[in-house]
Amino acid sequence: DGNQCVIISGESGAGKTEASKILMQYVAYVSRSSAEVDRVKNQLLESNPILEAFGNAKTLRNDNSSRFGKYMEIQFEKDGAPVGGRITNYLLEKSRVVTRAVGERSFHIFYQMLAGLTPQEMTKLRMQKDPLQYQYLRSSECTTVPGTDDVMEFKTMNKAMEVMGFSAQQRSDMWSVLSAILQLGNLGFTPSGVGKNVTIQNTQVSDVVGALLGVNSTLLIKVLTSRSITTGASKRASNIIIPLDMNAAAYTRDALAKGIYSNLFNWLVQQINGKLQCRNPSDKLVIGILDIYGFEVFENNSFEQFCINLCNEKLQQLFIELTLKSEQEEYVREGIKWEPVKYFNNQIIVDLIEGKGKAFGITNLMDECCLIAESTDKSFVTKMDTAFPNHPHYVSYVTSKNKNLSDLTFVLKHYAGDVAYNAAGFLEKNKDTLFNDLIDCMNISTNALVKQLFPPVNINSKKRPLTAITQFKMALSDLMSTLLACQPHYIRCIKPNDNKKPGVIDKDRVQHQVRYLGLLENVRVRRAGFAYRSPYERFLWRYKMICPQTWPMAGRTGNAQTNVQQIMTWMKFDPKEYQFGKTKIFIRNATSLFALEEKREKEMPKLVLLMQTAWRGYLARSRWAQTKAVSRIILSYRKYKFNRWFMEIRRNFENVKRDPNWGRDVSWPKPPPVLAVGASLLKRVHACWRAKKMIESLTAEQQAEMRQKVLAYTIFHGKKPWAFSRRFLADYLELDTNPNKDRYIQAMTTLFSQYGDKEVHFADYVIKINSKNKGDRRGVVVTDANIYKHDPKTYKIKRYETPLGEVKSIACSPFSDGFVVVHVNEPYRDLLLDLSSSGPEKASEFVCAVLKQIKLLRGISIPVEFVSSTRYNSGRDPKKPGAGTEYSLNWTPTSDAKQANSGVFKTGKNNQNIVLYK
Numbered sequence: 001d002g003n004q005c006v007i008i009s010g011e012s013g014a015g016k017t018e019a020s021k022i023l024m025q026y027v028a029y030v031s032r033s034s035a036e037v038d039r040v041k042n043q044l045l046e047s048n049p050i051l052e053a054f055g056n057a058k059t060l061r062n063d064n065s066s067r068f069g070k071y072m073e074i075q076f077e078k079d080g081a082p083v084g085g086r087i088t089n090y091l092l093e094k095s096r097v098v099t100r101a102v103g104e105r106s107f108h109i110f111y112q113m114l115a116g117l118t119p120q121e122m123t124k125l126r127m128q129k130d131p132l133q134y135q136y137l138r139s140s141e142c143t144t145v146p147g148t149d150d151v152m153e154f155k156t157m158n159k160a161m162e163v164m165g166f167s168a169q170q171r172s173d174m175w176s177v178l179s180a181i182l183q184l185g186n187l188g189f190t191p192s193g194v195g196k197n198v199t200i201q202n203t204q205v206s207d208v209v210g211a212l213l214g215v216n217s218t219l220l221i222k223v224l225t226s227r228s229i230t231t232g233a234s235k236r237a238s239n240i241i242i243p244l245d246m247n248a249a250a251y252t253r254d255a256l257a258k259g260i261y262s263n264l265f266n267w268l269v270q271q272i273n274g275k276l277q278c279r280n281p282s283d284k285l286v287i288g289i290l291d292i293y294g295f296e297v298f299e300n301n302s303f304e305q306f307c308i309n310l311c312n313e314k315l316q317q318l319f320i321e322l323t324l325k326s327e328q329e330e331y332v333r334e335g336i337k338w339e340p341v342k343y344f345n346n347q348i349i350v351d352l353i354e355g356k357g358k359a360f361g362i363t364n365l366m367d368e369c370c371l372i373a374e375s376t377d378k379s380f381v382t383k384m385d386t387a388f389p390n391h392p393h394y395v396s397y398v399t400s401k402n403k404n405l406s407d408l409t410f411v412l413k414h415y416a417g418d419v420a421y422n423a424a425g426f427l428e429k430n431k432d433t434l435f436n437d438l439i440d441c442m443n444i445s446t447n448a449l450v451k452q453l454f455p456p457v458n459i460n461s462k463k464r465p466l467t468a469i470t471q472f473k474m475a476l477s478d479l480m481s482t483l484l485a486c487q488p489h490y491i492r493c494i495k496p497n498d499n500k501k502p503g504v505i506d507k508d509r510v511q512h513q514v515r516y517l518g519l520l521e522n523v524r525v526r527r528a529g530f531a532y533r534s535p536y537e538r539f540l541w542r543y544k545m546i547c548p549q550t551w552p553m554a555g556r557t558g559n560a561q562t563n564v565q566q567i568m569t570w571m572k573f574d575p576k577e578y579q580f581g582k583t584k585i586f587i588r589n590a591t592s593l594f595a596l597e598e599k600r601e602k603e604m605p606k607l608v609l610l611m612q613t614a615w616r617g618y619l620a621r622s623r624w625a626q627t628k629a630v631s632r633i634i635l636s637y638r639k640y641k642f643n644r645w646f647m648e649i650r651r652n653f654e655n656v657k658r659d660p661n662w663g664r665d666v667s668w669p670k671p672p673p674v675l676a677v678g679a680s681l682l683k684r685v686h687a688c689w690r691a692k693k694m695i696e697s698l699t700a701e702q703q704a705e706m707r708q709k710v711l712a713y714t715i716f717h718g719k720k721p722w723a724f725s726r727r728f729l730a731d732y733l734e735l736d737t738n739p740n741k742d743r744y745i746q747a748m749t750t751l752f753s754q755y756g757d758k759e760v761h762f763a764d765y766v767i768k769i770n771s772k773n774k775g776d777r778r779g780v781v782v783t784d785a786n787i788y789k790h791d792p793k794t795y796k797i798k799r800y801e802t803p804l805g806e807v808k809s810i811a812c813s814p815f816s817d818g819f820v821v822v823h824v825n826e827p828y829r830d831l832l833l834d835l836s837s838s839g840p841e842k843a844s845e846f847v848c849a850v851l852k853q854i855k856l857l858r859g860i861s862i863p864v865e866f867v868s869s870t871r872y873n874s875g876r877d878p879k880k881p882g883a884g885t886e887y888s889l890n891w892t893p894t895s896d897a898k899q900a901n902s903g904v905f906k907t908g909k910n911n912q913n914i915v916l917y918k
Contacts, residue, residue, distance in 0.1 A: 005288035005486035009315055010493030011416070011513065012294040013062030013500065019491050020072075020291035021048055027074060027082065027287065037081045040276070044074060044085050046160035047272050051087070053112055053157040054265055057096055058105040060298065061498065063145050067093040067107070068265070069292035069311065071479060075284040084278025089269050090292065090311070090475050093304045094258040095429065097181060100140045101300065107261075108153065110137060111144075113178055116154025125179045126208050136185030136257070164275050173449035177264055180212035184257045189225070189249045196245040198225055213260075214447030223437040224256070225249055251428075252435065259434045260442075263453040288486055290315075290479075294493075295416045303429040306421055307472050309414055310363075313350050314476055316415050316518070320345055322488050323522055327529060334581025336530075344518070346415040349393050353412075354473065360387060363469045370431050370467055377408055377423045384410060416516045432468040492517055530579070530586035532593050536560035539585050543567055545607060546599040571595065642672040649682075662690040711852065712844040719866045721816045722844040730849070732764040732842075733779060740792070747795035748781070755801070757783035762849035764842055765792055767834035771875035771884065773907045780833060782849045785857065787822070787831070800878055802828055804854050809863045810847055811870040813891040817903025817917040818843045821872050821889065822850070829876035829884060834905065891915045 006023060008016045028041040055068040069090030077083050096106055105111065114122075114129055122129065131143040144150075161171055187209065188201035200206050200221050210217030227248075229240045244252060278284065292315070293308045355361030360368075365383045369375035385398040395402070395411040395418075405411070408423045442454035466474075494513050497506040514520060534542075537560045544550040547570040550563045558566075564585050568578060573595075579586045587593055648669040656663040663686060671679035698706060705728045716722040729735065733744045748760065762782040767775045768789060778798065781788045787802040806828050811821040818836025820843050835843040847864060854862055868891050875884030891903075894916040903917040 003286040003288070003486040004489065005286075005290065005483050006489045006491060007290045007315065007319070007483065008292075008491045008493065009312070009319075009517070010294050011061075011495045012059065012065055012296050014294055014493035014495040014513075016291050016294060016491075016493050017052070017056070017064060017066050019493055020070075020289050023289055023491070024048070024072075024074075031076075032079065032081050034081070037083070040082050040084060040278075043164055043275055044072075044082065046163040047072075047085075047087065047276070049153075049157045049160040050164065050268065050272065053109045053153065054107060054268055055089070055092060057093075057100075057107050058142065058145050060101060060103055061296075061500070063148065063500065064108075066291060066293055067096055069290075069479075071288055071290050071292070071482070073286045073288045075278050075286055077284065083284065085276040086273050087269050087276075088475075088479070089266070090479070091304075091307050091472050092262055092265050094262040094265075095302075095304060097258050097261045098136055098185065098254040101298065102140050103142050104140050105142050105145065106137055106140075108150075109157075109178060110134075110182060112150045112154035112157060113175060115150035116158070117175065121175065125175060125212065127179050127182070134182040134185055136182055164272060166271065170271075170449065173447055174264065174268075176212045176214075176447060177260060177449060177453075180209050181257045181260055183209045183212065184253055187224070187253055189246055189253075191246070195243070197243040198246050198249050200225065212447075213442065213450050214445035215441055215450075219441055223435070223441045224252055226437075227252070227435055228437055252438070255434050256438050259438070260450075260453065264449075267449075267453055286486070288482065290483070295414070297417065297419050301419055301421045302424075303426050303468075305419065306426070307469065309412075309416075309419060310353050310472075311476060312416065313346055313353065313414060314480060316346050317350055318480060318483060318488075319490065319518060320347075322484075323490075323518075330533075331529065331586075334584055334586070336579050336581055336586055342521075344415065344521075349412070349414060352388065352391060352393055363473060366426065366430050366469055367467050369427055371464075375427060377426055380427055381408060381410055381423050417512070430467045430469050432465075492519060530588050531590045532587040533581075533584050535584050536564050539564055540567070543596055543600055545603045546570070546596070571599065636670065642674070645669055645671055645675065653686075662693045664690065708845070708848050708852070711848045715847065715851070715864055716844050720812055720814050720844075721841075723841040724844075726840055728845045728848075730762055730845075731760045732838075733781075734760075734763070740795070743795050744779070747790065751781075751788065751797065755786065757785050759784045761853055762846050764835070764846075765838045767837040767905075769832040769834075769874060769905055771829070773874075773887070773905075773913060775834070775905055777837070780846075782846065782853065784853055787850070800828070802831060804850065804857055807850065807854060807862060809865065810850065811865045811867055811872075812843060812847070813868060813915065813917070814866045815868075815891055815893075815903070815917045817891065817915055819891075819903055819905070819915050820846060821870055823872065827876050827878045827881050827883075829874050830872040832872055832874055832889070832905075834903070836903070885911060887911045887913050889913050889915065891917055893917060 008019050008023075010016050024045060028045055031037065031041065051070065052064065052066075055066060055070070056064050057067050059065040071088045071090070073086045073088075074082050075084040075086070096104075100106065111131055114127070114131055117125070117127075131137040137143060158171070183205055186202070187205050189198040190201040191197070192199040203217070203221075206221050206224075207217045210220045213220070225244055227242045227244060229242060292311060295312045296305045296308050298305060351359075351361065353362050355364045362384060365387060366380060369380045369383065381396060382398075384394065385396050388394040389399055393413040395405070395413070396409065397403075397405040397407060405420070406422075409420055410423060411418055411420045436457055439454050439457050442450055443456050445451050445454075494510055497504045497509060540550065540560050540563050544563065544567070545552075547563075547567045549566045549570065561580065565580065568585075571592075573592055577588050577592050579588075652666050652669070653663055656666065659666070668679070668683060695703065695706070708728050709724065712722060712728075713724065732738070734741060738744060744763075751757065760781055760783055762780075764780060766778060766780045768778045768780070770776050777792055778789045779792050779795070781790070782804075785804055787804065787807075789798040790796060791798060802822070802824055806825045807822055808825055809823045811823065813819065818834055818841050820831075820833050820835055822831040822833070824830055833846075835841070835846050851861065851864070854860065870889050871886055872889060873884045873886050877883045888911060890908075890912065892914045895918075896916070903915045906914045906916060908914055
């Protein structure tokens with residue numbers, strides 16, 4: 001039924017990630033099995049531990065919170081076997097690498113790596129096991145998760161990498177990169193004594209970071225403590241080194257750590273996609289599973305929560321469009337009696353954030369502030385206050401005078417509840433700046449993985465890099481387009497309580513989630529509406545066998561809607577249980593659908609039995625026919641014995657010399673298998689002897705005719721149907737059947753004396769297509785030097801003769817028509833003739849006469865083409881060079897019973913003419 005998608009939604013910690021894993025396990029379990037299919041299923045399942053390790057973390061609300069969005073497409077063959085997959089990731093919360101709230105952890109992989117690597121590997125990486133030795137990990141005062149064994153999780157993740165095909169070297173390079181990120185956090189700065197300039201506080205750490213990343217430590221220190229700016233262009237370009245102060249150096253260090261981890265995560269997803277990729281993905285069916293961050297409300301909500309909640313607003317809007325709104329619109333469109341159900345449409349919130357038309361939204365104002373160097377987070381809030389002073393879903397101190405709100409705080413009234421955002425850092429995170437100095441430093445790394453993570457940048461590009469929120473909106477737009485192209489299914493995850501306790505349900509908390517998710521409205525729409533709907537054609541195709549009026553010839557008693565009505569009447573359903581729309585049938589309760597399915601299941605065995613009966617009858621008849629054939633072969637073999645074959649040959653051919661047909665009708669006995677080759681040679685000898693006798697019995701005139709037929713056979717046999725059984729009489733206009741025979745002879749006498757021609761090789765009445773694409777009846781005469789056309793009434797030569805010396809090729813179709821195109825060199829016009837208009841086919845005789853004379857005149861054989869389309873110019877004039885129009889002629893079949901067998905010429909548009917043949 002086409003591509004499907006499953007949208008898993010709910011708050012952070014509601015169980016979306018676990019639901020997606022269970023769903024993938026179910027798909028793997030129910031699909032068919034084979035060696036290749038099992039390999040793909042294992043890789044699909046094993047991608048989860050890898051992505052969880054690198055993309056999930058412990059938060060205050062969830063011990064395994066997805067800090068990125070994931071849309072996994074599982075690709076299937078038509079028979080339902082998974083053959084590949086593809087993962088698209090969205091907005092990794094890379095700021096978690098360097099900072100997070102107290103009580104939370106960074107990404108799982110850091111703790112798993114420290115706990116799971118062997119002492120030898122830790123020594124090689126110059127690392128210590130204790131997470132508290134690393135500033136990036138100890139800053140949130142949380143390094144463990146109750147009930148989670150990081151050692152076992154690391155082993156599971158490492159095994160999954162082996163299944164996915166990651167090499168030992170690739171994994172080793174990843175551990176080096178992750179270790180370098182942790183060591184970067186321990187890299188401190190101290191004033192250098194020159195202005196606000198700084199230098200590295202502990203060079204031993206910078207040496208370790210440089211070694212792990214494969215870069216020179218001196219160069220690393222330089223790009224962390226200074227920044228280069230290029231001014232001018234071309235030959236006037238100059239490079240200025242600007243030292244960084246303490247805050248700028250710390251920002252640059254953290255930006256590098258975040259950039260390395262973000263690029264490593266993207267590279268990891270690309271590698272997994274490369275392992276899961278299948279051949280010809282365009283012709284595969286897809287089930288997409290969307291596991292994306294849930295709605296988040298923390299004590300301190302920053303840029304990441306803003307993006308996450310925007311994503312949830314878009315998904316809620318999609319849910320409204322595809323369920324509440326679209327379903328009610330469908331009832332109205334189909335003419336179904338319906339009482340509309342009111343619901344909250346969060347489009348107003350989406351427009352507030354993204355903007356609508358020319359009206360700016362919050363994201364537009366954010367991007368605008370990022371373009372202005374003097375902008376601050378405070379000026380960003382001021383712009384929003386100015387733009388949305390009375391918006392019902394935007395609140396700040398200026399718009400509400402609420403003293404509990406600071407100058408940098410603004411509140412958005414989301415569909416799931418109010419969220420107070422701290423605008424501090426919004427602009428900096430939106431710029432997502434990573435200086436070119438850092439990229440260039442990483443690009444010259446000796447570590448192959450690091451070099452891949454940082455491809456070279458085009459320093460001459462004048463294109464402004466996209467902001468983080470713009471990239472996120474573009475990714476969301478692509479995601480919405482992907483989801484809209486699929487048949488959606490929903491899994492709504494409800495969080496029972498905020499304390500991560502099992503068996504405890506907070507009633508008010510659950511009611512709040514059910515309410516803002518729109519589930520109540522959805523239930524009202526479903527209960528007031530119809531549980532099942534289907535187009536009439538599809539419904540009829542599935543259930544036509546349960547009603548005698550629609551089986552086996554559905555449609556014989558009316559259209560699809562009429563047949564569906566007959567089925568529902570036959571099932572004796574209460575008319576209140578269903579309604580007929582304009583194109584679909586709507587069934588209110590599932591019990592009616594179950595009754596239809598039960599009836600169908602009862603009828604299916606009868607259909608299967610009918611098919612089995614037909615197939616078994618076919619097999620029995622086939623076996624009987626084979627048995628009869630074997631019997632005939634055995635009888636024939638016994639009949640024809642080797643010792644009697646020669647006697648039969650002698651008896652059959654003893655009077656062959658006196659036979660007027662020289663043995664043409666004498667039957668040849670079937671030889672024994674051992675004499676099959678000899679019998680074939682003997683038949684050829686007889687055929688050659690008979691041919692010699694036949695030729696010797698012919699007159700000189702008949703022999704000439706025979707040679708012409710042999711030439712026709714050479715040209716036409718197997719290429720075009722031709723009348724080989726008729727006589728080739730050459731001059732048909734000289735026969736007594738021509739009522740104007742005497743006038744014709746007189747005209748030819750005058751022509752010979754005037755033009756010097758000596759002999760007629762072909763003459764007959766034909767239909768000639770003139771320069772105006774009209775068919776004229778003309779007499780065509782092929783002499784020893786020219787082709788003439790004359791009026792059949794006056795026998796006057798029409799226009800100009802066509803010299804045989806100027807004929808360059810002849811074109812015919814491979815079909816059963818009589819049209820011939822004679823292509824002539826300029827300035828003579830081409831000839832398009834219908835040589836079957838006066839009776840039997842004469843195209844073969846005409847072509848042979850022309851070829852024979854051209855061979856005598858010029859000593860060459862011009863080509864004869866058998867094509868279904870050609871071009872010609874029937875309007876050239878020897879006295880007017882360049883005149884005439886080029887036409888295209890196409891032979892087209894027709895089944896019209898009134899159509900002539902010889903073909904009919906039709907004028908088409910744009911100089912495209914056709915010949916219709918049967």
